Amino acid sequence: MNKMKEIIAELNSELVAIRQKLHSEPELSWEEYETTNYVAAYLENLGIPYRRTEPTGIIAELKGGKEGKTVALRADMDALSVYEIREDIPYRSKTDGKMHACGHDAHTAMLLIAAKTLHMVQEEIEGTVRFIFQPAEEVATGAKAMVEQGAMKGVDNVFGIHIWSQIDTGKIQCNKGPAFASADIFKVRFKGQGGHAAVPHDAIDAVMIASTFALNVQTVVARTVNPLQPAVLTIGKMEVGTRFNVIAEDAILEGTVRCFDKEVRSHIETQIRHYADQIASLYGGTAEVVYEYGTQAVNNDVASASLVERLAAEHFGADAYHIDDPTMGGEDFSFYLDEVPGCFALVGSGNTEKDTRWAHHNGHFNIDEDGLRVGAELYVQYALTWLSEN
Template identity: 40%
Template sequence: MSRLVNDETAYQSIFEELHQHPELSLHEYETTAKIRDWLQEQSITLRETSLPTGVFAEISGDPNGPAVGLRADIDALPIHEQTDLPYKSRNEGVMHACGHDFHTTALLWAAALLKQNQANLPGTVRLIFQPAEETGHGGLKVVKDGQLKGLDTVIGIHNKPDLPVGTIGVKTGPLMAACDKFKITFHGIGGHAAIPERTRDPIVAASSFVQTAQTIVSRNISPKHEAVVSITSIHGGDVWNVLPGEVELLGTVRTFYDQDRDLIIDRFAEIADGLQKACNVQIAVEWGQGTPSVFNDEKITRIVREANENEVQVVTPEVSVAGDDFSCFQREVPGVFAFVGSNGPEDWHHPAFHVDPEGIRIAAEFYYRSAVAVLKALKDSNVH
């Protein structure tokens, strides 16, 4: 058996190795090769894939039992690292600033624990090392590659810098936001600022849109649901004495429930429609649909909570308005996403972000314990 099973220092070196060599989304070639090597070193069966990056593997105890997927993302960000870590990034301008090196190491560790106990596993554990989470494209590629086929459930984690090491944050229902973006173009007729009657002013229309859009969260969404509408860019005109012919707005919408997401899309269309008539301009609304919200299944969440609450501190976390494309998996099979305390000074995507590597062992054990508990519960209830 592998040296990796119980050797904590081996995981510290794997983590440092990954941290020193971060790779951008869909370019995780070296990371992929290393993960494959580490898994093969433990005689873990790799699954075939058509994806150039990402690794998929399987550990099967009872082949007729249920199947659970464990997911870690493996990509890094285009950020110049500003830490003093002895193992800081050697890839200039690329950094593991979201801690996906933490997730990858934890899943490798969990894989070793699962492999060691393979004979006793009441089903199959599929290991999903997912590429390109940061661009929001990887999750869907993994689904389309068939890597979720045959799974009964899926479990994922994200490190959480504001939770101490030894704490797991897990809750039923919404955990992370759906992240959409939009562009709205107001087409009017420009002209002399002193002769407005010959123009169709897109600035007045755009200003009304900004004001009215801000009533959606306060007047149309239930006060019990979190949601954000932010207009982040407004462009039109160049000089003080000419009315422009066009104004462009950019922004983002964050929601946790599908009905709120749909409602905001509808309200944008209605407001645009009304303003077209009121302001006599043409308004084009373009939606950039991002990943849906991370939404945890009630039953699987309960099993995972119960399996962990005697071993670590389990808390109910606040929702995060950031997103994670683990949500694409949850649209295929019910699943749970959990926060694992990593006790960092900075939040995700900060150039000085770093995790406490002590949290990796907690994350590995969380993966292991949760997978075994879920397999057992599903087998007992004959759900699969």
């Protein structure tokens, strides 16, 4: 492990340069063609075999000099439709309206350097390391597509990292059990009967239906879900009405549901449908509900997460392991954990002096690049230790 630290330290300037290049050239979900080409060329230069997935993405594999099991390391690659506000960084996005506002550029850079480091000690590896460079995490469809294209075939354990601006640089968090919530999307369309604002008794007001639903559906969580089971129901978008003196005939609401328990998830969906139907009926209208299951909850394997906790203490300091509650954010890494045991860790990049505590998906988002080396090293440490102990 000391050897690994030395190698990654020597590669740090290259690690930062890769991240900055990727940051300046963001590509949206399922459009990561140039990023895929860059990763492919980098792996090819190292001599690590890989294959492309469709339409974007890379699966590579490094077979060690000794027989053993297979561990997979995953990094996502896609950017967001976010305008980068900061003007003070030389590697600012070259495309207005597209930005690596969540740190996926860092994940890809860290995994490439991890691959390079492991390649240097290939003959000492007891087993196989698979590298998954995944597209489309931000739309929650990339991991599922990678699994369908064989990413988990023959894999015994999987590990992923997310850079995290709300944790101090150098800290590592890996919850045992629930880590990220499931993330679903719902749309409710209410149908009333339009009319003139002066004669409301001749119409069925979709504004009233939608407003009543928006207020009352919050009691699904507040009054029908066990308070010991975390859950969030948020309506983030409402479209209703066309003109100040026209009673609206249609209303569309869109929202998200986040929780950790499958039964709670199913219950909330049922209740949303029930509330929509009953409230629409109360006013004489109708309701149509479309509920889409997105990412599953990320439930870390306890043994795998315990390994991360041990590695953090042994290699980054006794106080490096950060303990905090799970997040209600979603992560499609869950689809890998449906296939094999593993875990998903957070690596801190928050530094007030460097102005890197902005929330993810914010136009000011940036990372403390001192955290890159921690992530790259953790990828390597996890792979080597898991393989040697299993």
